Amino acid sequence: MASPFSFFGGFKLTFQHLTRPTVTTSYPQAKRPKQPRQHGRHVLNRYEDGMEKCIGCELCAGVCPVNCIFVRGLDNPPDHPVSPGERYGYVYEINYLRCIHCDLCVEACPTQAITESKMFEFSFTNRADAIYTKAELLVDDQGFPQRLPWEDWREGEAAMTGGWMRATSPSGDASYEGVVQWTGDLGVGVRAPEAGQSDHRDDAATGSKQLRNVFPRHLEPEDVPLDQRGIAARVKSARARMPRRRKDAT
Amino acid sequence: MNWLASVDPLFAHGVTWVVLLIVVIKVVAGFSMLMGSVILMIWFERKAISDMQSRIGPQRWGPFGLLQTLADGLKLILKEDLVPAEADRFVFKLAPYLVLLPALVTFAIIPIGGTLTIAGHPVMLQVVNPPMGILLMLAMSGISVYGVMLAGWSSGSKYPLLSSVRATAQMISYEAALGMTIVTIVLVTGSLSVHNIVTSQAGGVWHWNIIRLGLVPFIVFIIAITAELNRPPFDVVEAESELVGGFHTEYSSFRFAIFFLAEYMNTITMSAIIVTLFLGGPAGWVPSVPHLRWVFPILWFLVKTVGFAFCYIWFRASLPRFRYDQLMDLGWKRLIPLSLGWMLIVAGFLVAKGWGFFMGATVLLAWTLLTRAFEIGAVRESGAESVLPTVGERPLPGGVLRSMTDEEDD
Numbered sequence: 001m002a003s004p005f006s007f008f009g010g011f012k013l014t015f016q017h018l019t020r021p022t023v024t025t026s027y028p029q030a031k032r033p034k035q036p037r038q039h040g041r042h043v044l045n046r047y048e049d050g051m052e053k054c055i056g057c058e059l060c061a062g063v064c065p066v067n068c069i070f071v072r073g074l075d076n077p078p079d080h081p082v083s084p085g086e087r088y089g090y091v092y093e094i095n096y097l098r099c100i101h102c103d104l105c106v107e108a109c110p111t112q113a114i115t116e117s118k119m120f121e122f123s124f125t126n127r128a129d130a131i132y133t134k135a136e137l138l139v140d141d142q143g144f145p146q147r148l149p150w151e152d153w154r155e156g157e158a159a160m161t162g163g164w165m166r167a168t169s170p171s172g173d174a175s176y177e178g179v180v181q182w183t184g185d186l187g188v189g190v191r192a193p194e195a196g197q198s199d200h201r202d203d204a205a206t207g208s209k210q211l212r213n214v215f216p217r218h219l220e221p222e223d224v225p226l227d228q229r230g231i232a233a234r235v236k237s238a239r240a241r242m243p244r245r246r247k248d249a250t
Numbered sequence: 251m252n253w254l255a256s257v258d259p260l261f262a263h264g265v266t267w268v269v270l271l272i273v274v275i276k277v278v279a280g281f282s283m284l285m286g287s288v289i290l291m292i293w294f295e296r297k298a299i300s301d302m303q304s305r306i307g308p309q310r311w312g313p314f315g316l317l318q319t320l321a322d323g324l325k326l327i328l329k330e331d332l333v334p335a336e337a338d339r340f341v342f343k344l345a346p347y348l349v350l351l352p353a354l355v356t357f358a359i360i361p362i363g364g365t366l367t368i369a370g371h372p373v374m375l376q377v378v379n380p381p382m383g384i385l386l387m388l389a390m391s392g393i394s395v396y397g398v399m400l401a402g403w404s405s406g407s408k409y410p411l412l413s414s415v416r417a418t419a420q421m422i423s424y425e426a427a428l429g430m431t432i433v434t435i436v437l438v439t440g441s442l443s444v445h446n447i448v449t450s451q452a453g454g455v456w457h458w459n460i461i462r463l464g465l466v467p468f469i470v471f472i473i474a475i476t477a478e479l480n481r482p483p484f485d486v487v488e489a490e491s492e493l494v495g496g497f498h499t500e501y502s503s504f505r506f507a508i509f510f511l512a513e514y515m516n517t518i519t520m521s522a523i524i525v526t527l528f529l530g531g532p533a534g535w536v537p538s539v540p541h542l543r544w545v546f547p548i549l550w551f552l553v554k555t556v557g558f559a560f561c562y563i564w565f566r567a568s569l570p571r572f573r574y575d576q577l578m579d580l581g582w583k584r585l586i587p588l589s590l591g592w593m594l595i596v597a598g599f600l601v602a603k604g605w606g607f608f609m610g611a612t613v614l615l616a617w618t619l620l621t622r623a624f625e626i627g628a629v630r631e632s633g634a635e636s637v638l639p640t641v642g643e644r645p646l647p648g649g650v651l652r653s654m655t656d657e658e659d660d
Contacts, residue, residue, distance in 0.1 A: 011568045014567040017301065023304045024305050
């Protein structure tokens, strides 16, 4: 039997929240950091020697639940091949009026040719712009996604493409978690494995952040990590914020 | 002319043009104050509830988003004004005003300060002080039920219709408890006039009705008035998860804005009514500042009213919505017997102490019997000896029962 005063626990909780900082941000002015596995606009990758990874197999188009991908493959020209395989993606189009950013295409791709960047802030004013062709999707000669005039790219969004692929182990086999099974990308090299549930965890290389480290003040007291409790942790976090404040001031 | 003076000392020396001007100014000031405070109330509610939910809330229009309500109103006025094809056009257009007018009228009886002297005339800071006073508030809340009911009925749509049925039942059941607590206050005051109710509470916190009547009428009143306002947790009339938008589902544009306006107007008015009836209205500590003594009662009134407005927002942020049968149980089985019993006890004590204790004992006995009756009813309905098949805790509806017995006959 709960205490009769437990009825007022709800009132206490809502009142406490008055004093807590907000979780939401004032969006266009202040933007929250994106998660490393954010599903954004696709990119078509190249190998480190500049060859295209896409082999025109159409698996992405087959798996797409909303039929937004259109691919046609063509035999590689023997004198100057586009991809190392037999065929290459001759036509590659994604209709972003239909895409739901489920990343099934990334999962289906046998050569990690298609991955997703973290950039989702792009708007277009006509239907033709909504259909991205190979000319827009393919990475540039430095290996980074092209920045189109109507897209709003932010720092670090181009660097961490393919977070989803690096996060999962093949066929769900836990023993492969954190094992590199992918080829290098032009301009980036072989990407570090994403932090998983095992001990393979390199947050500095992958940019992973646990949500509880981002908003500790919105957790229940018992869920706050031990090193973030008490006055010492407050001082530590305040110190961590200091340089950023100085930069803002100048 | 004599009876006018008994209502308001302003009319003691007859109705001159100065008196007329003062009355007009009072009406205009009361109206604009209510309108202004509605805008602030909507902003306050949205800001406070977003803080309680760790959100930011309105922030784009004006400083701290203060002009958000104006922007919303402007947007609503510019929207297309739809009348459904199945609607009863006249009633459909009438209903919003049936909700708005009572909301406006109720505010008129609330004293927001003491008495001023302007141009030799004593002016009560109250738009009007009718002799039947608090009954006007009950009457007006009764009329606003018509607005909600007719709005739902005339929409020609099923969700608004269900909502209007709920509104009628809910308002009637809670109005009884509401009336009974008001009777308790009127018994103690000996007058229906709101001005007299306030003056009878003068002289310190211990004379306020909340203490003088023993807290129970206050609690019953605040619950019943929340139900009367259709505010959470009693907002089954507008339950979004069940009835889309409730009675105003089919309304758009300015008529929807009127419903919205009236709802918040009522919230402010009812906060003010609680303050008036239970917390001594404008009563409070007044420092001896020359020429500014009249400001402090108004400030006290504002502080108390905003406090209760905040309480409504707090309720909304904290409590989940009542199920419809729980709502009816609370109204009929708890609040009405409680307020009725308390009224009898208070009445007994007003006659003599002995009568008070006698009434107390009687009410206690009656309460015990009533509780036992509810228990027996609950056992017969769904207990071990129940003959009715049940789903969860509830007996099956009659139609289902009949079809089940028909099958057995076959």
